[in-house]
Amino acid sequence: MNPLLAISDLSVTFATDRGHVQALDGVSLSLNAGETLAVVGESGSGKSVTALSILGLLGDSGRVSDGSIEFGGEDLTKVSDQRLREIRGNQIAFIFQEPMSSLNPVLTIGTQVAEPIWLHHKKPWSEAFEQAGELLQRVAIPDAVKRLEDYPHQFSGGMRQRAMIAMALACQPKLIIADEPTTALDVTVQAQILSLLKNLTKEANSSLILITHDLGVVARYADNVAVMYGGRVVETASARELYKNPQHPYTEGLMASIPKLDGDPGSRLYTIEGQPPDLSNLPSGCSFHPRCPYAQDKCTMTKPTLSEVAPNHLRACFGYER
Amino acid sequence: MSDSNILEVRDLQVHFPVTEGLLKRQVGSIAAVNGVSFHIKRGETFSLVGESGCGKSTTALSVLKMESVLGGQIIFDGEDITHHSPAQMRGIRRKMQMVYQDPFGSLNPRMKVGSIIGEPLRVHGMAGDKAQYHARIKSLMKTVGLLEDMAERYPHEFSGGQRQRICIARALALDPKLIICDEPVSALDVSIQAQVVNLLMDLQERLGLTYLFIAHDLSVVRHISNRVAVMYLGKIVEEADRDTLFQTPKHPYTKALLAAVPEADPELEAQRAEQLIIGEIPSLRSPPSGCTFHTRCVDAMPICQQQAPDRTTDGASTLACHLYP
Numbered sequence: 001m002n003p004l005l006a007i008s009d010l011s012v013t014f015a016t017d018r019g020h021v022q023a024l025d026g027v028s029l030s031l032n033a034g035e036t037l038a039v040v041g042e043s044g045s046g047k048s049v050t051a052l053s054i055l056g057l058l059g060d061s062g063r064v065s066d067g068s069i070e071f072g073g074e075d076l077t078k079v080s081d082q083r084l085r086e087i088r089g090n091q092i093a094f095i096f097q098e099p100m101s102s103l104n105p106v107l108t109i110g111t112q113v114a115e116p117i118w119l120h121h122k123k124p125w126s127e128a129f130e131q132a133g134e135l136l137q138r139v140a141i142p143d144a145v146k147r148l149e150d151y152p153h154q155f156s157g158g159m160r161q162r163a164m165i166a167m168a169l170a171c172q173p174k175l176i177i178a179d180e181p182t183t184a185l186d187v188t189v190q191a192q193i194l195s196l197l198k199n200l201t202k203e204a205n206s207s208l209i210l211i212t213h214d215l216g217v218v219a220r221y222a223d224n225v226a227v228m229y230g231g232r233v234v235e236t237a238s239a240r241e242l243y244k245n246p247q248h249p250y251t252e253g254l255m256a257s258i259p260k261l262d263g264d265p266g267s268r269l270y271t272i273e274g275q276p277p278d279l280s281n282l283p284s285g286c287s288f289h290p291r292c293p294y295a296q297d298k299c300t301m302t303k304p305t306l307s308e309v310a311p312n313h314l315r316a317c318f319g320y321e322r
Numbered sequence: 323m324s325d326s327n328i329l330e331v332r333d334l335q336v337h338f339p340v341t342e343g344l345l346k347r348q349v350g351s352i353a354a355v356n357g358v359s360f361h362i363k364r365g366e367t368f369s370l371v372g373e374s375g376c377g378k379s380t381t382a383l384s385v386l387k388m389e390s391v392l393g394g395q396i397i398f399d400g401e402d403i404t405h406h407s408p409a410q411m412r413g414i415r416r417k418m419q420m421v422y423q424d425p426f427g428s429l430n431p432r433m434k435v436g437s438i439i440g441e442p443l444r445v446h447g448m449a450g451d452k453a454q455y456h457a458r459i460k461s462l463m464k465t466v467g468l469l470e471d472m473a474e475r476y477p478h479e480f481s482g483g484q485r486q487r488i489c490i491a492r493a494l495a496l497d498p499k500l501i502i503c504d505e506p507v508s509a510l511d512v513s514i515q516a517q518v519v520n521l522l523m524d525l526q527e528r529l530g531l532t533y534l535f536i537a538h539d540l541s542v543v544r545h546i547s548n549r550v551a552v553m554y555l556g557k558i559v560e561e562a563d564r565d566t567l568f569q570t571p572k573h574p575y576t577k578a579l580l581a582a583v584p585e586a587d588p589e590l591e592a593q594r595a596e597q598l599i600i601g602e603i604p605s606l607r608s609p610p611s612g613c614t615f616h617t618r619c620v621d622a623m624p625i626c627q628q629q630a631p632d633r634t635t636d637g638a639s640t641l642a643c644h645l646y647p
Contacts, residue, residue: 214584
């Protein structure tokens with residue numbers, strides 16, 4: 001079976017005041033239909049840029065300098081803007097972190113949920129609006145039909161994110177990309193929103209890319225995980241395998257540094273020394289080497305590429321002695 | 323009040339006015355903190371947890387008298403500070419310092435780091451002569467793991483984790499007894515959070531500090547706290563020592579909150595039955611009648627709508643819930 005989405009060797013650069021910054025450096029990922037892939041990493045790891053480049057939303061300063069993004073037989077890095085507009089919101093939908101800034105404050109919720117249906121499925125407005133009501137019901141907004149006339153400011157944070165999910169589902173997309181969808185929400189609401197998203201994508205057999213920094217969220221909702229660091233994918237595996245058997249020193253450190261609810265309270269937490277790297281000034285070789293307890297001379301000179309350590313478990317590391 | 327307590331808060335009430343129109347006529351008020359009582363023992367870490375709008379930060383700010391207190395009593399280090407004037411509070415704040423959530427917003431971008439850390443010394447007239455002042459700054463920087471030569475740099479040259487170290491050094495400048503930490507790690511990257519949590523625990527041990535810790539991340543709270551109080555809509559619903567609260571949570575809200583936090587373990591998560599709490603936090607403008615949690619509670623009974631529960635204790639936990647009369 002061909003994957004739904006296959007990113008190969010993707011490199012993205014941004015033109016900034018301080019020269020070119022390479023935000024992604026040879027990123028490869030693939031995603032099957034119906035699968036949930038979590039992309040995890042810290043600020044500046046390139047997880048959001050990966051998502052934005054799928055939709056061609058890099059803006060004026062960003063440019064795909066190398067690689068391809070295969071989706072449904074097309075290379076999204078090569079298609080026209082016109083074609084991308086047909087795909088966006090239709091076959092690929094996006095849910096952003098901050099629902100308040102991604103909803104238009106002067107349009108009603110109903111208008112915004114109905115718009116993609118009207119635009120992409122060429123339905124008459126009345127029919128699209130009716131479908132918007134059904135969608136709001138599916139995302140469990142009470143009094144859905146009545147609330148179509150509300151403006152975003154009349155919705156709470158959790159309800160706005162539900163409305164965003166309704167918009168994302170409107171055209172039955174094959175792929176939904178959610179970039180930190182619950183970071184701005186409280187934990188009890190986060191659990192509601194993520195379960196809803198997971199259940200609805202499963203029902204529709206859509207795929208989900210979940211971008212997050214929260215390893216708990218990954219454990220609860222993801223099938224597969226890609227760990228990013230310094231603009232590269234450093235490890236990919238199924239969620240179970242990754243947590244049980246992390247193979248990259250960065251992943252291992254990350255797992256060890258979070259306090260567990262069944263851990264030993266008051267003990268010293270494991271720390272990864274140093275800071276996440278600055279993309280405009282990446283360390284040579286493996287960009288994790290200055291923080292890596294196992295770094296050897298080779299790591300400071302050559303970039304490791306992804307290679308298989310177990311079936312479907314890849315890591316970019318020269319191997320280290322534990 | 324016993325000598326072992328550094329802080330005691332009794333029946334704290336903090337209300338915010340609701341105003342209307344051009345003249346800002348007051349038309350009502352919001353009870354942001356509504357009858358909160360707790361005490362903190364010397365040398366321990368006491369955490370207030372809850373979701374946004376539960377009043378945890380307001381409670382902390384009113385301990386510093388940075389919010390005006392409508393009712394109740396605040397006793398700090400044996401002294402009733404409830405009605406202290408701003409001038410009297412200056413002396414008290416030497417002994418109570420704060421570390422904020424956002425290490426970007428809480429450092430003046432135009433001041434050098436050394437000057438930021440030394441500012442409390444200058445403000446409180448404790449700078450001494452030049453040599454003493456600079457020596458103190460150096461030693462503070464060393465204490466929090468910053469290099470001495472960083473004193474001449476500006477905040478923007480530092481990462482989030484280092485900035486939080488600068489904030490902690492500034493809070494330590496006056497040798498405070500109590501440090502209020504309002505979400506000190508939630509703005510930081512995962513790999514940096516552990517560094518700051520370790521630093522806070524080291525400092526507590528070395529300097530005998532007491533922390534009032536405010537956070538929503540329950541795994542960090544469990545790691546660092548001795549006792550924990552869970553707040554909901556301006557009230558403490560459950561308070562217990564750490565192990566009791568995390569191993570045998572009793573209040574339905576505490577249970578729901580713990581269940582909502584995903585564990586970083588897919589196998590554990592697969593076994594866990596998903597227990598979703600319904601609805602969202604009601605508005606403080608029109609809080610529900612009776613027990614304010616009844617609209618979302620899975621165990622709600624008829625009485626919960628009518629009557630606010632009293633606080634009861636069984637020795638291990640203090641609860642405000644009709645299930646535990």
